[in-house]
Amino acid sequence: MELYNEEAFQRLDRVMQLAHEKGSPRGFAITTGNREGEQRSLTGGYHDANKSSPINVNSSFLIASPTKPFVATAIMMLVQRGLVRLSDRACKYLPEFETNDKRSIRIIHLLTHTSGLPDMLVNNEALRQAHAPLSEFMTGTAQAGLLFKPGTRLSYQSTGILALSTILERTAGMSIGHFLHKYIFRELGMGNSQLGIAPDDAPPLKEELQVKCEVEPKPGDKPWGWNSKYWRDLGAPWGGMMASAGDLAIFLRHLLTISAGEPGILHPNLLKAMTSNQLIRMPHIDPAIAHSTPWGLGWQLNWPTHPRGFGSMLPPTAYGHWGATGTLLWVDPQSELYGVLLTSAPIGLENRAPITYSNMLRAVWNK
Helix, strand or coil: CCCHHHHHHHHHHHHHHHHHCCCCCCCCEEEEECCCCCEEEEEEEEEECCCCCEECCCEECCCCCCCCHHHHHHHHHHHHHHCCCCCEEEEHHHHHCCHHHHHHCCCCCCCCCEEEEEEECCCCHHHCCCCHHHHHHHHHHHHCCCCCCCCCCCCCHHHHHHHHHHHHHHHCCCCHHHHHHHHHHHHHCCCEECCCCCCCCCCCCCCCHECCCCCCCCCCCCCCCCCCCHHHHHCCCCCCCEEEEHHHHHHHHHHHHHHCCCCCCCHHHHHHCCCCCCCCHCCCCCHHHHHCCCCCCCCCEEECCCCCCCCCCCCCCCCEECCCCCCCEEEEECCCCCEEEEEEECCCCCCCCCCCCCCCHHEEEEC
C-alpha cells in the first residue's frame, strides 16, 4: 500500500477551494509531512480583502494561540540549561506574585493552565485600545484575583503564558520574541516567523506577505485588532506570533526528529514531558477532567470526540494547538506525521470547520 494518498489530498484541495469560493476562508495554507521529510502543501485565496496578491507557502499568518507552545518550548530550554525548574514558585522570578494567593503558583501550573489566573484581563480590550505595552498587561495580571487555588482545576489562561514570558525575559535577559528568533527561528531556518518587532539582526516580515484576518475594526476605534500594526508589533506571548505554513512544518518535523533520538533544540526527555498528560500527575485535579481533556506542558493532547479536539482521525496521543484566528497545528507521534492548517477565518468554541479539514488532512496518509 502506498504511504501517501494523492486522491485524498486532491479531495481536501477541492473542499478548501469550494469554501474559499463561498467566501470563507479568504485565504489558507495547509502543509502535512512525515519525519522522513516527505511533505505536501496547498494554498488558496489572497492576503487581504482587496485580493492584492495570492497566498503562497511563504505567506505569514497570525497564528494566535499556537504561539503558546513556542513560549513553553522556550521555558523548557531554560529548564534544560538549569535556569528554572518546573517545581519553582513563580514568585521566585516574579516578586509581584509574592502577595495574596499567587504565592502558591508554580511554573508547572502556568504551563498546564492550572494556575487559577484568568484567561484574559477584564480590561484587556481597553488596554489594547490604548495601545498599552506588555508591561501594563503584566501589571494587570499581578493584580488580578485567582479563579481557584493553583493546581486544583483546569482553566485556560492566556495571562499565565504572559507570566511565563516575563519569567523568561528576567532570566534570559531578552524578550520572548528575541529569544525565539535567536534559539528557534534562526536555528531551524524559520525565516517567515516573528513575534513582535523583529530583532536588529533579522529582516522584518514583508507587509505584502502578511495575511489579514477576516475581522473588521469598529468605526471610530483606534486600530488595535488582529490586523493592526499595534497588535502585530506588540509580540503578545499568548497569541501574537506570525508564521508561515512552511516554517511551522519545519518546527513540527523537528519535534518528530527529536522524539526519534536525533539532536535538536530540546532534550527528548523534556519534549516527552511537554507532550504527555501532566494533569493525571496533579492530585487535586478531578481525574475525569484529567483523562478527558488532557494537557501537556504548553501542548494540548487530542480530545478526539470533543468540539475543541483536533479531530477523530487523530489518536489521543497526538498533540497540537488551536488558534482563534483559524489555525491548527498537530503532531501524530505514533505515525510520525504532522499537520499545519492556517486560515484567515476566525473560529468559535463550536462547529470549527478546521476539524473537518484536519480529519481530511490526516486521511492523506495511509498509515
